[in-house]
Amino acid sequence: MSTTLTQTESAAAARKASVTSEPGNAVGPSGTDAANGQDAAAREDTAQRSTPVLTTVRRVTAAAGSGVWKSAGILAFLALWELGPTYLASPSTRVFLPPLHEVLLAWGKLFEAGTIQGHIAASLTRSVTGFGAALVAGVLLGLLIAWYGRLNAVLNPLLELFRNTAALALLPVFTLLLGIGEESKISIVAYAAFFPVLLNTIAGVKTVDPLLIRAARSLGLNSFRLFQKVILPSAVPTIFTGIRMAGTASILVLIAAEMVGAKAGLGYLIVNAQSSFLIPDMYAGILTVSLLGLGVNFLLVALERHFSRWRTAVGADAP
Numbered sequence: 001m002s003t004t005l006t007q008t009e010s011a012a013a014a015r016k017a018s019v020t021s022e023p024g025n026a027v028g029p030s031g032t033d034a035a036n037g038q039d040a041a042a043r044e045d046t047a048q049r050s051t052p053v054l055t056t057v058r059r060v061t062a063a064a065g066s067g068v069w070k071s072a073g074i075l076a077f078l079a080l081w082e083l084g085p086t087y088l089a090s091p092s093t094r095v096f097l098p099p100l101h102e103v104l105l106a107w108g109k110l111f112e113a114g115t116i117q118g119h120i121a122a123s124l125t126r127s128v129t130g131f132g133a134a135l136v137a138g139v140l141l142g143l144l145i146a147w148y149g150r151l152n153a154v155l156n157p158l159l160e161l162f163r164n165t166a167a168l169a170l171l172p173v174f175t176l177l178l179g180i181g182e183e184s185k186i187s188i189v190a191y192a193a194f195f196p197v198l199l200n201t202i203a204g205v206k207t208v209d210p211l212l213i214r215a216a217r218s219l220g221l222n223s224f225r226l227f228q229k230v231i232l233p234s235a236v237p238t239i240f241t242g243i244r245m246a247g248t249a250s251i252l253v254l255i256a257a258e259m260v261g262a263k264a265g266l267g268y269l270i271v272n273a274q275s276s277f278l279i280p281d282m283y284a285g286i287l288t289v290s291l292l293g294l295g296v297n298f299l300l301v302a303l304e305r306h307f308s309r310w311r312t313a314v315g316a317d318a319p
Helices: 002-021 028-088 091-096 100-113 115-147 149-163 168-178 182-206 210-218 223-260 266-275 279-307 309-317
Strands: none
Touching: 028 091, 028 100, 100 115, 100 279, 115 149, 115 182, 115 223, 115 266, 115 279, 149 182, 168 182, 168 223, 182 223, 210 223, 223 266, 223 279, 266 279
8 A cells, every 4th residue: 555655755756846947837946047037038128118218208207397387487378468468457457458368459551551570670681780890899899909908908997888788878969970770780780789899808818728829839839729729718708698688788779770760660669659659560570589589699609609619618528
């Protein structure tokens, strides 16, 4: 009887061992490890396939969230402009502060009639001409003053005197000397835009690292190459700060000059609409000035990034 039980137990053990050793079974330690390895590989492959999609979704979500936060203030202001005059202001106030949709309708009518385009073209022509003259003169004179100490000592008191004189305070002088034509308006714009460019160019050149200048001179660079390769690239961010300030000043001063004596331009449109009691048209002109200044600022920021690409490259290469 014991011999029979022993043989039965031996046969069962043999069958169990054969089942465990079969390659297709997932029983036992080796089978479990193989199954776990296959599952891990599948999960890794799925994760690798989903990673680009998740990255794209996260970037889009982050960009959308950032855009919402950046535009929240503007959207709130526009909503207040639309709802405030209607529900918060008195009827008499609403006459002088129309809601946003009435201003947009007035702007659309001016656009359909071609009026707003003509005023924008006139203002841009004057502003760009005066701003361009101020840019060239301010950068060139700023480089010379910053590089030559004696010239700085001679011109600095005179520059301090004129830069603290408001451009609009000299508008009657420009009008008397140059008349009410285009020359006086372009000149006042150039005067207003000149000093921000000049002063920031001087500051940008003076803040260049002296070690860079010494290294460039030790490499045998002449003065022209030194300005081209070392001084100007290092001073570009500071110079563009002045250029952006000058761009804003050129538009604001021009609008004020066009309000005094002009037959075209956004300043003329605003003051003429106000005197004719066309209040929505007046706000349409003001809104156009704001959008124009915003567009000029965006353009100058893009130019600054273009001319400062070497700073981005250096920052990316830094550890």
